Amino acid sequence: MNKPLSGKTILLGVTGGIAAYKAATLCSRLVGLGATVKVIMTEGATKFIPPLTLQVLTRNPVATDVFDEREAAGVQHIDLADAADLAVIAPATANILSKLANGLADDMLSTTMLATTAPLLVAPAMNVHMWEHPAVIENVNKLASRGVTFVEPGTGQLACGYVGKGRLAEPDEIVDAVVKMLIGEKPLAGKRVLVTAGGTVERIDPVRYITNDSSGKMGFAIAESARDRGAEVTLICGRTDAAPPNGVRVVKVDSAMEMHDAVMKRLPNTDVVVKAAAVADYRPLHRAAHKMKKSNESLTLELVRNPDILQAIGEWKSEAAGRDKPYVIGFAAETTDLEKNAIDKLIRKKCDLIVANDVTESGAGFGTETNIVNVYGALGLIERIPQMTKRAVAERLWELAQSGMNAAKSAGDGKESER
Template sequence: MLTGKTILLGVTGGIAAYKAATLCSRLVGLGATVRVMMTEGATKFITPLTLQTLTRHPVATDVFDERDASIVQHIDWADSADLAVVAPATANMIAKLANGLADDMLSTTLLATTAPLLIAPAMNVHMWEHPAVVDNVNRLASRGATFVEPGTGQLACGYVGKGRLAEPDEIVDAVVAMLTAPKPLAGQRVLVTAGGTVERIDPVRYITNDSSGKMGFAIAEAARDRGAEVTLVCGRTETTAPNGIRVVKAESAAEMHEAVMERLAATDIVFKAAAVADYRPLHRATQKMKKTTDQLSLELVRNPDILQAIGEWKETNGGKPFVVGFAAETTDVEKHALDKLNRKKCDLIVANNVAEAGAGFGSETNIVSVYGQGGLVEHVPQMTKRAVAERLLDIVQADVKGTVKR
């Protein structure tokens, strides 16, 4: 089942490290090539020799222990992986991964890999519930990491509660699902716009908005992981664009309009998540403007309406692509969303109240309502933007198949 797949298995320093032996055995039995990396703490609970014997491959414990001069081991292993698994994952390792720390073989390799990440936490119940751990888990989930939830029961420390490592067979099932599950968007070409546009006043000043691009990035990542060929057209953003995605930079609304329209004919689904400036300065100074008066008036003109243009193009080109618009509102969310849905000829509108806590620009979470021609399709409660993206893709896939009210 896993023949031809290479799995990086990170083992960290908790009592549950002994279960890594069973996990290795199961994965190798399914045909996978398993490369184990252990933290120093993990070697106190189970020996590298045990896991080396089970996997038939050397176990890495020290980033400076370079055995082959022709490669840099942690980069070579990072590049070779189809999937990275951390089991057990301590609170310490989760914190490292959430904050980009790289101070040992495992954390360094995981920072270098572009493979999907599966994390199986194991720790004391109070540690698992600590706000810092919860925040780190949510941060990793928002970046696309998958978690195998810890089980509830008797813990090694004597407590009874949630925190014990999931059973090896449960972790194996998650590995198999991630590596062999069908890709529902395979063959589909998805275009996502993200971030805010920049409308220059002069070389050092501009008009923009608070959009971070995080929602668009989450949609692009989720579509990529479902097998789609993704193009991301982005303006000003706060974070780095996801790997494995074609990125097109478009600073202004006019540039984004051009980038989107020239790609529509080769697109099946559009998520227009960017916050595009409605207006731009009529005149753009070529040099930095100096303070010469107490007041300054700027004359603004309308920018091209990208979502409107997409809807009109769709109407004259056989009803494709499938168009998902976004409406960031502060009042009368449903009224404005349905009006936008109809005026701009979208298939779906995703609306949120950006004044609501947990749903605003720059937040790691979102709260949205999805509308179609039949009204409200679904209200998605507060969750990470990656989780919201996954739900939106579920709705779009069902709608494309004709099973969602529109």
């Protein structure tokens, strides 16, 4: 399974600031994108986060001491320097900025940074007055003039109590900068992607409702992957088991009607729609204003059909004469006749791709960390994706979708040239 950073080695330096704890999330994100991450920590950094944490997350030993030579066959800081495709320091204190700017080499990190020829990405974090100090400004300018790339600190509440510029950029911002430096322009840059996720909630009364087992994890993985590929992502989500990903525009809804309205409102300004939400087919005809009390031995609920959001998208798309038509990816959660039902849905709802899974299969479907799917297009089965994490499935889906979009664009360009 290809990942954006597969085959890339990132040397991550962590220095002694309170933001060092964010290095754990940064490591996790980079490893999840396929990178090999090797960490060097300063002595100060180890006071804030134990090296074992980053060792477990990266599955590589963490270097802390220039004199701790573990392999007699090589010199550790030189081996690390030579292996790196990119060096990253996050968080970077004022101290390490001074060392880098002036060529000091008095610990493992600064020594390795002098020895590497890899590009360097620096994410500073410090008190607002330190960040604005003339000496720090001079060091930053000196490093920038040598080609060092910076992810500037954000503005907000700092650990010292001040409010201002100096807090470490969020891990997702740093990851975006890493991906841009290592693989260049992102394949979905400039694309507006709309993703639906989670289950809808159809209220019976103020305390009871009809829903389903959808966790939202597949939709979240698709939104994250699109974000990392450069897209502007809007995530419309119903009931989910976890918080939505950072770096995307989130629209929270409850019912199928609310999700329908939210999707259709944004459709004219969307390039790709991925409808991964599990939407209730029916809703109660009458919703009680107050909690229903027990009365009879049985209760009959009259249900009415909800709008079919994917059908509405397909119809809007087919009527979009003179407009750019969005590329539409639907999902089909089935328990029988997977291929027959998926292809039928693809045709009836005018999708470009249908992602189908058998939710009775172990390792697939609702609530799991993994999925097993078949992807269908106009010519039938495109690919069977075996069991893997939902994020890995999302990466492959975007690769297939991008191929489909490129093919459609080439066909459209060919028709234009014939006129």
